[in-house]
Amino acid sequence: MTKFSDLNLDPKVLKAIDDAGYESPTPIQEGAIPPALEGRDVLGIAQTGTGKTASFTLPMITMLGKGRARARMPRSLVLCPTRELAAQVAENFDTYTKYHKKLSKALLIGGVSFKEQDRLIDKGVDVLIATPGRLLDHVERGKLLLTGVQVMVVDEADRMLDMGFIPDIERIFGLTPFTRQTLFFSATMAPEIERITNTFLSNPARVEVARQATASENIEQVVMMFKGSRKDREGTEKRKALRKLIDAEGDACTNAIIFCNRKMDVDVVAKSLKKYGYDAAPIHGDLDQSQRTKTLDGFREGGLRFLVASDVAARGLDVPSVSHVFNFDVPSHAEDYVHRIGRTGRAGRDGKAVMICVPRDEKNFDAIEKLIQKQITRIDNPLKPADAPAPSEARADGASPAREDKPKRTRARSRNKPKDDSPKTEVQADAPVVAAEVEPAKAEPKPEAPKQAPRENNTRSRSNRGRGGGNNNVVGLGDHLPGFIAMSFEERSAN
Numbered sequence: 001m002t003k004f005s006d007l008n009l010d011p012k013v014l015k016a017i018d019d020a021g022y023e024s025p026t027p028i029q030e031g032a033i034p035p036a037l038e039g040r041d042v043l044g045i046a047q048t049g050t051g052k053t054a055s056f057t058l059p060m061i062t063m064l065g066k067g068r069a070r071a072r073m074p075r076s077l078v079l080c081p082t083r084e085l086a087a088q089v090a091e092n093f094d095t096y097t098k099y100h101k102k103l104s105k106a107l108l109i110g111g112v113s114f115k116e117q118d119r120l121i122d123k124g125v126d127v128l129i130a131t132p133g134r135l136l137d138h139v140e141r142g143k144l145l146l147t148g149v150q151v152m153v154v155d156e157a158d159r160m161l162d163m164g165f166i167p168d169i170e171r172i173f174g175l176t177p178f179t180r181q182t183l184f185f186s187a188t189m190a191p192e193i194e195r196i197t198n199t200f201l202s203n204p205a206r207v208e209v210a211r212q213a214t215a216s217e218n219i220e221q222v223v224m225m226f227k228g229s230r231k232d233r234e235g236t237e238k239r240k241a242l243r244k245l246i247d248a249e250g251d252a253c254t255n256a257i258i259f260c261n262r263k264m265d266v267d268v269v270a271k272s273l274k275k276y277g278y279d280a281a282p283i284h285g286d287l288d289q290s291q292r293t294k295t296l297d298g299f300r301e302g303g304l305r306f307l308v309a310s311d312v313a314a315r316g317l318d319v320p321s322v323s324h325v326f327n328f329d330v331p332s333h334a335e336d337y338v339h340r341i342g343r344t345g346r347a348g349r350d351g352k353a354v355m356i357c358v359p360r361d362e363k364n365f366d367a368i369e370k371l372i373q374k375q376i377t378r379i380d381n382p383l384k385p386a387d388a389p390a391p392s393e394a395r396a397d398g399a400s401p402a403r404e405d406k407p408k409r410t411r412a413r414s415r416n417k418p419k420d421d422s423p424k425t426e427v428q429a430d431a432p433v434v435a436a437e438v439e440p441a442k443a444e445p446k447p448e449a450p451k452q453a454p455r456e457n458n459t460r461s462r463s464n465r466g467r468g469g470g471n472n473n474v475v476g477l478g479d480h481l482p483g484f485i486a487m488s489f490e491e492r493s494a495n
């Protein structure tokens with residue numbers, strides 16, 4: 001078996017890996033680190049949870065160990081689709097640069113003041129981790145030059161595509177030197193991704209660790225086909241079924257992420273679980289950044305057992321010990337299922353994914369089984385007819401049945417006029433201007449939607465850039481900026 005020490009990594013990186021408790025490289029690390037260290041371009045086809053972040057951060061740190069950064073000219077660049085993911089990559093750098101006191105980094109994401117980011121860039125950074133829109137903002141303000149970038153990483157390229165960031169990525173490629181090394185990661189290889197890699201990567205080492213859009217084998221997947229006794233009780237009964245499913249897992253369910261398709265359902269489900277004594281909190285793009293950070297930190301640190309989430313959490317969130325994922329709704333895009341359940345069973349651990357499927361979701365469910373090329377095990381409905389909640393019980397579940405079955409309907413209708421009750425992506429259902437950087441809009445078949453929502457927020461139109469007004473601002477971290485985001489490695493070591 002390959003050991004980290006076989007991979008030619010810097011001894012100080014090896015020491016940090018040892019401290020992190022990793023015993024051996026994962027397949028993507030084993031495949032990507034050697035060519036990256038040789039200076040070759042790498043095309044990594046790997047889903048999240050495979051250890052892909054370390055597969056680019058470890059060689060980068062080894063390579064950047066020599067040399068120093070110049071003011072406003074970062075030596076390397078990591079592009080991420082969301083703020084959460086960027087912050088997570090930054091945390092990875094913190095972990096692995098433990099013994100590289102001199103390497104500095106800056107995180108350029110929406111919601112953090114330009115002033116603080118400018119200060120770090122002015123000092124010169126070795127590693128710049130950014131979302132595409134914010135990066136281009138800095139470039140356009142003349143505060144940042146990408147001509148010194150020796151290594152450029154594009155992480156989660158397929159998500160970039162979903163969010164309409166590909167034109168920005170192409171532009172950023174054009175601003176970096178032709179001689180740069182490119183490390184490019186994507187869970188899937190859509191034709192557009194293939195085109196980008198053909199254009200911007202030079203004879204890359206292709207490292208593929210999983211079949212396209214397959215879920216890890218160590219995740220047990222089950223589904224409960226569910227039909228409410230009456231349409232107006234479906235929501236209440238579904239939430240009761242969810243509680244039964246959670247209870248059925250017993251102590252094996254140490255913590256879980258519960259995914260809903262719509263933000264309004266995230267709130268309702270979290271509220272309902274709390275009401276029934278479950279330790280649950282919601283997270284979605286409508287909550288301000290400080291609230292989201294607080295909830296995520298609580299979940300990561302084990303202070304919160306159930307995180308009720310929209311797809312915002314499906315990507316950036318890395319909680320190594322999530323025992324379960326519950327899909328309260330069948331995601332309307334089959335690939336989201338793979339990403340959602342990829343939150344459990346990470347880095348070789350076992351995990352379990354439980355989904356509830358109502359009749360109107362069966363088409364989406366079929367698409368999932370087709371994509372993963374596997375039949376998901378059917379389990380019995382834990383609600384016997386007699387178990388269906390009585391009206392009084394239903395009222396205890398968050399709100400009165402009548403009100404609860406139509407949560408915030410008026411608001412959603414008045415904004416977006418959905419024609420029916422079928423699950424919509426969040427942006428369709430209730431899209432605040434601020435949500436889209438982390439709430440990928442995939443409002444197919446309307447082709448404009450995927451581009452529009454993120455553009456307004458993260459890659460907003462060029463004419464708006466730099467004016468500092470209008471809807472430019474993503475909900476801010478404000479005064480609640482987590483310390484690690486603003487820190488450079490240097491500063492951390494000084495503390």
Ligand code: AMP
Pocket residue numbers: 021022023024025026029047048049050051052053054318319320346347
């Ligand atoms: P990623 O796919 O980069 O999101 O990584 C998923 C998780 O695997 C993270 O929690 C990493 O800390 C962890 N991890 C990365 N590499 C290894 C390794 N070689 N051994 C064990 N865990 C790892």
